[in-house]
Amino acid sequence: MKNRTYDVIIIGGGIMGASTAYHLMKADASLKVIVIERDQSYERASTTLSMVNARIQFSLKENVQISQYAFKVLENFEDEMAVDGVKPAIFYRREGNLFLYDEKTESPARRAFEMQKELGCAIEWWSPDTIKKRYPIYENLDGIVGGTFGPEDGHFDAYAVLMGYRAKAKSMGAEFIQDDVVELLTDKDIMDSSSTGQKGHVNKIQGVKTATGDIYNSSAVVNCTGAWAASLLATAGIKIPVNPVKRQVFAVSPEFKLDSPLPLTVLPSGFYFRTETGGLLLLGKSMDDDPEGFDFTWEEERFELLWGELYEFAPIFESLKLIKGWAGLYAVNRLDANAILGEWPELGGLYLANGFSGHGLQQGPAVGRYMTELILKQKHILDLSIFSPERIIEKRAIFEDGIV
Structure with missing residues (x-):
C-alpha cells in the first residue's frame, strides 16, 4: 500500500x-x-x-x-x-453561433446582447430578414423575432x-x-x-x-x-x-449537401445543430425527461424527435441518414x-x-x-x-x- x-x-x-x-x-x-x-x-x-x-x-x-x-x-x-517541438492539433473552427429568439425570450436576449457589447465581444443582432438572407435554408422563422450571431464562437477537438x-x-x-x-x-x-x-x-x-x-x-x-x-x-x-444527467448527440448525413458550414444554431426550444466535418450534421437537445444516473446508452428513438424539429425549421433536410449517436453526462447543478x-x-x-x-x-x-x-x-x-x-x-x- x-x-x-x-x-x-x-x-x-x-x-x-x-x-x-x-x-x-x-x-x-x-x-x-x-x-x-x-x-x-x-x-x-x-x-x-x-x-x-x-x-x-x-x-x-x-x-x-x-x-x-x-x-x-x-x-x-x-x-x-508544444512539448519538445510537438504541437497538438486542436482544429479550432470559428464558424459562429446563432441563437434564435421568440417574443418570450427577446427581452433578456437584448439585455445580454448589450452587456456583451459593453464587454467588447464580437456580437451581432440579426433581424429575421438578415437570418433568412444569410441562411436561406432556414425557411421557417415563424415566431422568430431575431437572433444573436457570435462570429468568433466556434468549436474544436x-x-x-x-x-x-x-x-x-x-x-x-x-x-x-x-x-x-x-x-x-x-x-x-x-x-x-x-x-x-x-x-x-x-x-x-x-x-x-x-x-x-x-x-x-x-x-x-x-x-x-x-x-x-x-x-x-x-x-x-x-x-x-449536482446530479449526473444523460445528454445525447446524433450525427446524421443529409441528402442535401451544403456549400459552406452552418453555425451552431440554437432554436428557442433549446434544439441545436451544427455542421461537422465530412458533410455531417450534429443534432442535440436537453429534454426535461433526460434521465439521471450513470447511463451511457444512446436511444435511437430520440433521434426521431430531433429530426422532426429540424425538418420543421429547415425542410431541405427532409432526408437524413443516421450515422451514429452517443450519450455523455452533464454534471447539472440543480x-x-x-x-x-x-x-x-x-x-x-x-x-x-x-x-x-x-x-x-x-x-x-x-x-x-x-x-x-x-x-x-x-x-x-x-x-x-x-x-x-x-x-x-x-x-x-x-x-x-x-x-x-
Whole structure:
C-alpha cells in the first residue's frame, strides 16, 4: 500500500483537472502535483463526449468573461502547449453561433446582447430578414423575432485540447496516475483512528484514499470529478446539488449537401445543430425527461424527435441518414446550472470545480487558472467569487437570464 504526500492532489483528469495541473505547474514549477483519474482512456469523460462549443453568448457577465479568456487561450493553444517541438492539433473552427429568439425570450436576449457589447465581444443582432438572407435554408422563422450571431464562437477537438493540457502539465512535472478515489480523508479520520480514540471536528482536508487502498496526503485537494462529484464529496459528509444527467448527440448525413458550414444554431426550444466535418450534421437537445444516473446508452428513438424539429425549421433536410449517436453526462447543478468554484467553507483545503451543467469544456482554461490562484493565494486575474460554494450552503442562486 502506498502512502505519499503531495502539495496538491487533483481528483479527475478531464479538462478541469488537466487545466488546473498545467496552471499550477506554470505558476510554481517546484510544486509536487498529482492528478488521479479513474480511467485514462477517457471513454466516458464528459470532456471527450461533448459536442464541443466555445461562445461568449451568456447573460451572466462572469460567464462571458470566462469565454473571452478561453478564446484567447484557444487562439494560441497549439504553440503554448508544444512539448519538445510537438504541437497538438486542436482544429479550432470559428464558424459562429446563432441563437434564435421568440417574443418570450427577446427581452433578456437584448439585455445580454448589450452587456456583451459593453464587454467588447464580437456580437451581432440579426433581424429575421438578415437570418433568412444569410441562411436561406432556414425557411421557417415563424415566431422568430431575431437572433444573436457570435462570429468568433466556434468549436474544436476536445480530446486534443485535453491531451494538450495533460502532456504539457506532465512535461512540467505534474504526475498523472490511473486509480479511483473512493474517500476524502479529513482531520476527523486521523483523530478517530488514533490510539487515543479522541474525536475531532471535521475542518481540514488531509488527503484521499483510492480503490487500491493507497493513501495520498495533502492539505490541498481539488475535486474535478464532473458528474461523479457529489458521490465523492458525500464521503466527507458534504452535499451539493449536482446530479449526473444523460445528454445525447446524433450525427446524421443529409441528402442535401451544403456549400459552406452552418453555425451552431440554437432554436428557442433549446434544439441545436451544427455542421461537422465530412458533410455531417450534429443534432442535440436537453429534454426535461433526460434521465439521471450513470447511463451511457444512446436511444435511437430520440433521434426521431430531433429530426422532426429540424425538418420543421429547415425542410431541405427532409432526408437524413443516421450515422451514429452517443450519450455523455452533464454534471447539472440543480440550484442554478452554474459552476461551483472555490474552497468548501466547512472543510479547509478542499477545493471544488464542479456543477458546470454543460458549459465546462469552454470554461476549463479560466477555471484552471482561478483554482491555481485560490490554492496559491494569488491575486485573481478574473474574479469568479460569484460562483463560490457559499451560495450552495445558503441556497443563493445565480441564473442565466433566458439563454441556454
